[in-house]
Amino acid sequence: MxxxxxxxxxxxxxxxxxxxxxxxxxxxxxxxxxxxxxxxxxxxxxxxxxxxxxxxxxxxxxxxxxxxxxxxxxxxxxxxxxxxxxxxxxxxxxxxxxxxxxxxxxxxxxxxxxxxxxxxxxxxxxxxxxxxxxxxxxxxxxxxxxxxxxRLDTLLQAVPKAPRPALSYHARGYTQGSNTLLHELMQLAGWHNIAADLGIQGYGPIDLESLVLAGPHALIVSHFAPGTRSLGQEYLSHPVLKQLTDGRPPIALDARLLICGGPMNLIALEKLIEARNAD
Amino acid sequence: MSLLSIQALNVTLAGRHILKDASLSLARGELLGLVGPNGAGKSTLLKTLAGLIAPDSGQLTLAEAQLDALPRDQRARQIAYLAQERTAHWPLTVQRIVALGRFPHLADWQQPSEADRAIIDRAIIAADIDHLRQRRFNTLSGGEGMRVLLARALAVDADVLLADEPISALDPAHALSVMQLLRDTCERGHAVIAVLHDLTLAARFCHQLVLLHQGEVIAHGAPQYVLNDTNLSRAYHVTPWQAGEDDAIILPWHLCKPDTHREG
Amino acid sequence: MPIESPRLWSQRQLLLVGGALVSVLFVLSLFIGQNPLPVLLAAGQSDADISATVQMIFTQIRLPRALITLVIGASLGLCGAAMQSLLRNPLATPGLVGSSSGAALFAVLVFYLGGGVMSWLLMPLAGTLGSLLAMAFVFALAGRDSSIVTLILAGVAVNSLALSLISLVLNLAPSPYAVQEIVLWTLGSVANKSLRDFLLLMPATLAGWWLLRGIGPSLNTLTLGEDTAATLGVNISRLRWRVFLAVSLAIGAAVSTAGSIAFVGLVVPHLLRPLVGYEPGRLLPLSAIGGAALLLAADIVVRLFPGHLDIKIGVITSMVGAPFFLYLIVRTRRTQL
CATH class of the missing domain: 3.40.50.1980 (Nitrogenase molybdenum iron protein domain)
Incomplete structure (x- = not known):
């Protein structure tokens, strides 16, 4: 001492x-x-x-x-x-x-x-x-x-007008509601974040039934530590998710694009816009 | 002709030579009392006969068949065993406990037949526990519990009944009625071996006694021959005591309840 | 305990009533969820999208969950009754003698450190092996005619060893989420299960149940002790291994699917034993039904909490079970020690 x-x-x-x-x-x-x-x-x-x-x-x-x-x-x-x-x-x-x-x-x-x-x-x-x-x-x-x-200006020129409902879904059943960076990026990219409609603010859990009932057209996932396995990550492989989006794969964003704030956030935005346009 | 015979039986448990060249034989209708001091090997002998302990050497024959060659279930049908343990781990009713005796006779999924139920009833009546049928085992007195367990062993309806200390811890009336019950069982054509500590009752009810001492059979035959001065002092270190004129003594007793078993 | 015990209901009646109760709870658990019943709402609508959604919730989320809960509850009740009857000890349940945590340890090893499809198939078997090892260990430690105290002490030792090893494995696991998941394995959860989980659960579970079929009369004879049972023709060591293997299969599968859900195997046989006149053979099927009913009810309670409160089913069973366990200890102390 x-x-x-x-x-x-x-x-x-x-x-x-x-x-x-x-x-x-x-x-x-x-x-x-x-x-x-x-x-x-x-x-x-x-x-x-x-x-x-x-x-x-x-x-x-x-x-x-x-x-x-x-x-x-x-x-x-x-x-x-x-x-x-x-x-x-x-x-x-x-x-x-x-x-x-x-x-x-x-x-x-x-x-x-x-x-x-x-x-x-x-x-x-x-x-x-x-x-x-x-x-x-x-x-x-x-x-x-x-x-x-x-860069933002350039990207936003390609965004479709009518937003489509989408929802982010992460390990352990978490989603991003209103007042999150992803929420803003989704809006910018022409996606309507229905987690916000459900009253979820910030990063919060959503149960699978609510998710299915909310009926997202697309799911946005960000695989953190891909290749590893846990019960939390298993949430993302529940078969109902695939059925929900008619078999379309989810929009996958690298975790490193969104964990922190910075220019890399715009890469995530670009991918969201690409996905929206490809839809 | 002997029903059960033991030739030169040797048993070793945990390195100790418990039974040394023990031999005995038993005919149908015979009640054999197995006597001897504590630790002489009486229970071990009974357990060996029951198939609970494997002998080192010796011949065990039951109705001219090698006992160790008998299939497990057949042996269970032919030899019933009343353990020294007097507990039931779950408080089943008396009826259900006695019914366990029919286990060796029932195939998987087979329900007890009328004949099985008749045998159970007979055992219950013989043991004088008819009035206890629906009682739970844990609510019975020691004497009642003993008779229930005995009825369970009788319900096997085996040729041979092995009873380990069936009358220890029983009061005189219960001891007497259990001995009578064993005797009655023999008279129905079964053979019974009972480990006994009460030499008076052993002498009175058994057709023959086997006196074990340090794992050896030191006397085998009629009670009056086995329980002589020499044998008693060798095995138990006691001598028969003759009551003087002024000494208070308790004489061998009879049951005096009007509805109990007849005296043989 | 009453001296005379008039039998109120026959075994058939008990099984029928229990079966009816399980059916009602099963249907209820299909209709009760974190969200207000969408079914009636959907029935009135012709909108194809909504009915498809409701169908998805039914077939992909609620049905697997209810089936898994039913099967695991039945396994826990059945195995608890079988173990208690075999060891003639009211506290000898898979959870208390360490077989559940042994199963959890091995399932965790395969799940977090293994990979690929094979590990999914291997998990129930690993659970079985872990359960069997833990049981053999406790049995060796406590001895054959174990007193309640030695059995519980041995169980405590194995449980805490398994728990610390589970924690170590989760710390060493490559996934960053693993560390937080110990509660899923130690308390148990049936949330977010799919039909695939149900299908993986079934083979080992059915094998375990199959092994216990027709075992009742043999367990009944054990009421009078092993010696008496043996002289009635019961092969004691075969019976013991049969029960151990059956329990390990069913518990191994249950734990690798939903973690170790506590106290069901202890409470259910105890509550039901008086109804069957304390007879082990009659207790087995009834205890399976009772376990299914209790776990289904516990899962309904879990779902009545708002959706964002992810209450684990083991929390509910422990909240019911722990006070009951204390009551049993006090009562056993009074009567047996």
Whole structure:
């Protein structure tokens, strides 16, 4: 116990001295969260990234897994003792994850900035601009958002007018209702999200009977960890789902396109529009 | 002609030589009392005859057939066994417990016939438990329970009845009526072997006694021959006690209820 | 317990009444769901889309679920009665002596670490093997004429070992969802099952039931102890292995389909035993019917909760069963220890 206190005291003293020396543009940025990892990779100069979280190397979850692996950044597992020796001048993470670690790091004098959850493209853009500002590179944020808007405009030209009913269905019987990014993307792509009609807000469970009764024309699935098996994933192979959509395969979106906010969300939108047009 | 005979039987249990060259024979209509001190091997002998323990060596014959060559179900029909265990794990009614005795006679899915029911009734009446038919076993007194289990063994209607301590823990009246019942069973053409500790009743009811001592048959024959001074002191370390004139003694008793079995 | 027990109903009457109850519950469970009855609503409509939807809900969702619940309930009731009768011990049920958790462990191993179609077919067999091993282990640990205490202690040991191994397997499983699924295996759930699950359940279940057919009279003789039963011509060790194998087949299939649903095998035989005059042979079929009725009723209760509350069926059976179990322990303590 005493040893731990000594360690903490040393770390504290060390970090205080670092905090004072922190320049306007953070030079050693640590990200503790998959979503901030990805934005950081897209916005920051490589030499300013001190560490990203281990999840950013998982190809199922991370859109930048290849880049992270190629760059060989130190990976952190959201542990305080991993982060202190990196001597970061900016730590970024999600709003609701690793609260204790973030609080401890703040107590030790580190600068910790948290990013709120995103429920639509506007939130995503706000997070992009916020990180760009924190990095001292506001123009890069503006450029990225402008590129996204331009891409959005191009994509939306091909959207059919009349929306068709659809519903997302994920492992363990979860769906995305109103106030979710997927809900907005579905609307943009010409799909009517009937989960929202059922009063589901955010990410919530839907029982199979309600799903069948709702009568979606298409199902949207995103296979997380494909090739693995669990009872939760079995929900997606219930034979009634195939019968429900007259044997048409569901619209499959890679999980990594939607887990976090960023330009990759538009790839998901593109696939939704393609599916709507092919229908 | 003997119905059941044992020649040079040896039994070893958990490394202990329990029965040593034991031999005996029994004819139809005979009641054989198996006596001897605790641990002499009486129950082991009975269990071996019942097929519960495999002997190391020896000849067991039943009506001139090798006992160990008999199929399981045929053996069950020919030898009934009354265990020392006096419990019923489920509180069945007396009627249903006695009816279990017909198990060896019924094929799979076969319901008891009229003949089976008649045998069950006969066993129930013989054991004087007619008034208990619908009672649950766990509500019976020790004596009643004993008679029910005996009736169950009688209901097998086997040639040979093996009874392990049928009168231990019974009061004098019940002990007497059970001994009488065993005797009556013999008179109907069955043969009975009973493990007994009450030498007085053994001497009075049994046609022959077998005295076991440390796994050996040390005497075999009529009660007055087996229960002599030498044998008793060797097996039990006791001698017959002669009552003096002033000593209070309990004499061998008779049942005095008017409706009980006749005295043989 | 009454001294004289006039038999109110014959076996035939009991089976008929029980069968009628199961039929009613089965039909009810087809018509009760998380959603208000769409059937009557659909009957008045000529809209082909709606009737197709209702048909889908009936044939693909509710029918498989009701069938699976019926069969598993019957297996649990039957196996509980068979085990209690064999071991002459009112607490010796598949759930308590570890055979359910043994089955769950092996089914989990095959399910999460295996793959492909073969593993689907192998799951009931793996469950059977796990159940058999657990039972043999408890039996070896507790001994032949086991007292209630040793049996329960051995069961506790096997159950907690199996539980920790299940948890380990789920942690090591490649799927990120596996870790959260321990509750599905330990409490049991019949939700989201399809006809395919029902078809996979049946072979081993029917094999188990088949093995128990006609076993009643032999179990009756065990009332007077193994020695007496043996001298009545019962081959005790064959009987024992027959019951163990039958229970393992039926429980292995049930657990690999719906996890280990607790307490049905304990409660049902107990409630019904007085009705059949405590006779093991007569208890078996009635207990199967009672198990089916109880599980169907529990599943109806589960479905009365709003759809987003995914209550597991094992929660309901445990809520009924655990107080009953305590009551049994107290009563057994008073009478037997």
């Amino acid at each position: 005493k040893g731990l206190f000594t360690l903490l005291a040393c770390a504290f003293a060390l970090s205080m001295s670092l905090a004072h020396a922190s320049p306007a543009k953070p030079q050693r940025v640590v990200s503790m969260n998959l979503c901030t990892d990805q934005l950081l990779m897209l916005l920051a100069d490589p030499e300013r990234i001190a560490s990203v979280s281990y999840l950013s190397t998982e190809p199922d979850s991370s859109f930048v897994a290849d880049k992270v692996l190629a760059a060989g950044y130190p990976l952190n597992h959201n542990r305080v003792e991993e982060i202190i020796p990196l001597q970061p001048d900016l730590i970024i993470t999600g709003q609701y994850l690793h609260l204790q670690e973030a609080q401890l790091l703040r107590t030790l004098g580190f600068r910790v900035e948290t990013f709120p959850v995103f429920n639509n493209l506007a939130d995503v853009k706000a997070n992009i601009q916020r990180l760009a500002d924190l990095l001292g590179e506001p123009q890069r944020g503006k450029d990225m958002i402008a590129a996204m808007d331009a």
